[in-house]
Amino acid sequence: MNSSRGRAYLLPLDVVAAPALVLLIAYAALDPPVQVFTGPLWVAWTSAVAIALPVAVRRRWPLPVLAVTGVGAVVATLLGTVGAGAIWVAYVPAALALYLVALTAPPRRSVTALVACLLASGAAVAYLYSVMRPVPRPGAVPGEVLPAWPVEAGVIWAIMCGAWAAGAALRRRRATAARLSRQAVADERLHIARELHDIVGHSMSLIAVKATVANHIAATNPQEAMSALAVIEHTSRAALTDIRRLLGVLRSDEGSPADLAPPPGPAQLHLLAEHTRAAGVPVDLEIRGTGELPEAVGLSVYRIVQEALTNVVKHAAPARCEVLVETGGGAVRIEVVDDGRGRRPAEPRGAEAHGLVGMRERVTMYGGTFSAGPRPEGGFRVSAHLPYEPSGRTP
Template sequence: MNWAGWRFGGGVVDAAVAVVVALLAGYAIVDPPGPSSWWPAWSAWPVAALVSFPIAARRRRPWLMLGVAGTAAVLATVAGAVAAGAIWVTFVPTVLVLYLVASTTAAGRSLVGLAACVAGAVAAVLIFYAQVLPILPPAARRSELPPYWPVEIGVICVFMGAGWAVGAVVRWKRDTAARLAHHLAEAAVADERRRIARELHDVIGHSMGLIAVKATVANHVADVRPQEARAALAVIEQTSQSTLAEIRRILGLLRSDGDPQDALTPVPGLADLPELADRARSAGIDVDLAVRGDAALPPAVALSVYRIVQEALTNVITHAGPTRCSVRVDAGVRDAVVEVVDDGPRRREPPRAGDGGHGLIGMRERAMMYGGTFAAGPRPEGGFRVSAHLPYDPIGRPA
């Protein structure tokens, strides 16, 4: 409907322009600056209407109307239906149609149209001045613009070149805008894929790490301590169920056109950190959790904080457990600070420089998304430290 409205509006504008140009061309033939045409005076208006008609229909068949406009102007000039000194007015419709052709066609093709129009106009003007002008009756009064074919040809060439150039620039700008829009759309899709991959990595990585630890415990103590094995299996059951629910929430976002925060399952936040710490404790990590600050973080910031803590605890479970770990979260009105520090494995192992996967990369991306900072590395006294600073404005956007 919008496209049809645009076409209708453009057609009305073109029709109005065609009428104005026809009046201008007719007046130029009736009252020319040079010798008048030998045709009857009333013929000026049909000739003007004929050469101006292609403007009104140029949007439907640009190339066809370009040929009609150029041919009509050339025939009118050669036949002497125009007036000396105002031949260029007859080619104004050709200029306007040429602009549309250049703005909707590749530059190489439209350049061929420009060359054909210029060649036809130059030939018509030369024929007019060589064969038609000498037989015209002299002007009744002194001409304000003496007939001079180089001027006529120069004006026509300048107008046609300008019309083509403006159309080519318009097409270039449209193509550039289209490419930019396509690039932005691809970037948005890539960002969304990375966000979903990061979410899935955090959820699955943490849960599978915890499940692997508890499954190992259950396998070793199943015969001698069945109660402890059943407790480990209960943790595995609870973790797998919560993980499945969160995976369904993330995958549900792929089927939804709405905002991620509109999902039915609540987005994890600071209130879920104690449960996260309990899961780590069940895997043998002595977690000391402290959340300071009374500020209510925006949901997106709270989710990033939760995921950073989740991934950091997953790394502790995988690389250092069992051990002691402290988690500090400071929630401010303008920023959030996360620090996760562990004492390292109780058995003697070389210091770890990272998890070698996407865990640290994902945490760094979450911090950088808000223009914040991220640091992770082994401590001189042993263990590993992860810290992140996420600045934001009151509505949750990067500061």
């Protein structure tokens, strides 16, 4: 939409520039430093109109306008309707069209157009000076010097190359901006997918475990089944709250509205451990000095522990789990160890692998190290090391 508005604002400039260029080319044809053309004046005016008027529609049809203005300028040079010493004026409309060709056309096509313009204009100027041999007009101002054809061709080439380079540079800047915009969208999608996976994956694992328990013991142990249903209710409500918080951030213009709760961090790990215990996995949680963690690092710590505990519930239960979160020396060390059965070879690895990839990405974002795998004595270990700066900037 912004690009369309920009073209709408620039179109009147082209409409004004076209007749101005007609007058400029006509003046150069009627009063040049070196008079070459001696035909009727209407021919010079017609030539000026044919060369300059298409500029008014160059934004709609840049390549056809370049062809018309370029051919018109070459014909005017060969006929001498624009006298020697001012030939470059006839090529200004073509340069304006060439700028848009370099901006909008594929690079190979725009380079071809540039080379064609340079060769055609150079040949036309060389023909004018070598065949028609212009001489200063009678009564010329003293001191007027007739430039050699390489000089005049060089001026035209400089105009053409400058216009093409400006268009190509703007094209590259726009391509870079578009690429960065696409990358930002992809990064945001990855961030959303990671957050949703962490929120929904953990909650659904607990709900699935408790629903299975309630289904099996509903007839024989109604009290424990009711307790399992209470855990399901609490877990689902907490997940909905987290999802609403995430969606609220995405919908906010500022990205972090003041009325939303802060993202979870190490302070919420005790609640996370309680939920895991409610799913039937005993958890020993030890936290050492995480009070000064930046918010983003704290969120990553929480999500890593959350995903590790989710995998324990899904793949290692029944098991006992130990969680250590230790901060010191500008880094956070996370270790989640269980003594369960681990992943059985026949189990699918898709969701588990996705969770491990998410944890690794969070650690890599801070330049840390991550490892996950079975222990020789049995069970599974997840270990992460996240360096950080007290200011909140990643190293």
